[in-house]
Amino acid sequence: MTELEKGPLGRRRGRGARERILGASQQLFREQGINRTGMDQLCAAAQVSKRTAYQHFTGKDELVAEYLRRFDPDVMPGVFDRTDLTPRERLLAAFDMPASMPLCPYIAAAVELHDPQHPASRYAREYKVAIAARLAETAREAGATDPEQLGEQLALLIDGASARTRVTNSESFSTAAAIAAVLIDNAIPASAAGRADDGRDTAASAPVRAGGR
Amino acid sequence: MTELEKGPLGRRRGRGARERILGASQQLFREQGINRTGMDQLCAAAQVSKRTAYQHFTGKDELVAEYLRRFDPDVMPGVFDRTDLTPRERLLAAFDMPASMPLCPYIAAAVELHDPQHPASRYAREYKVAIAARLAETAREAGATDPEQLGEQLALLIDGASARTRVTNSESFSTAAAIAAVLIDNAIPASAAGRADDGRDTAASAPVRAGGR
DNA sequence: CGTTATGGATACCGAGCTGTGTACTTAACG
């Protein structure tokens, strides 16, 4: 409710502590990773005393979990609500990642924390499953014969692009998007791409034409 | 040269230090991660004194890099040399991962170390590029129209399966293999898989070029 | 104005980490 911390805050930095902490988390955890970011540094960046930080969060673990939860509204889910796009376009739009995306924070957290029971790891799992579900849902809208499968496939592509971008330090989302286009057109019987080939079976037969966009 | 450390070593633990250290690294770095494995614990597991460890490796960084280099001969590269398989089968065999594969160690190292300049991160990058190259090479053998693209695509699928298996804690390599099969068959003009569609030149004139963007 | 919740500064604790120094023991080999 209190939106006052958004003010110029010129006089003082008080009262917006929690938001400032989470803001600094977004930046530091992504830039340096979770394990390499100490609470001291984080509090300094947030201009918050350590005491205050530990009054808002019982510990770093809880802070990390909350930090992950704050990603939701910003990135991925947005594309699913874009009514200006066809379902097929929405599926492909999920591969338009901002360049400022070093590594999907959910994957990063799962790897860094290395404990599947950690609240943040649990949430990362839930999130990944939810994204796959939304992809599947959109795939159904697009008329895919097996939406669940297509959703899982596209989710895998996104994760692959994210991981590979990080490791090889080369943009991989375009490669993933290309694959996605193939899979989508293969999964939709009479594709909106207009290409009706004589049925038979799916996989090898359909020439793809990922032309859209 | 000394292969004597392979003996029963019943009497004492001396003399095989380096190998024991690397052996313990394989186990502990994978089970617990790199950052969460201290040199003390590692030396204890290897039954090696700390002093000895630091005589073999200048520091943990070097040990981690060497640990990564030791993965090569075991896993992936093996499939490329299997002459009993057709090129297409070899490409698909790359997706047969042992269940004991929590997360590709190269991805894990790149994420955990979080420093692209770290020797281990550099090596991880080289390795990933090399694997993509070998996939491309095999793709060429298999007759793919654009082997480089197919190689990169398959590499992305492998990384995606690895990352997703870790985060969602559910086997994803079968999904990746299914996608791979589609991509391979789409990329090979008249597939060696016996799936002859009626000659008509699909790939030549109706290019599969999924590569939009 | 006065009260109170919130936040700030800072010192500190205990633990774990990488890495070293010192002195001793043992295995390998001629």
Next chain:
DNA sequence: CGTTAAGTACACAGCTCGGTATCCATAACG
């Protein structure tokens, strides 16, 4: 056997980390 390289045992330095305690300042609100 004697030499030498390899390994052992263990303490310790120096640092960072997560988390706590104490004391003080101030902003919000009646």
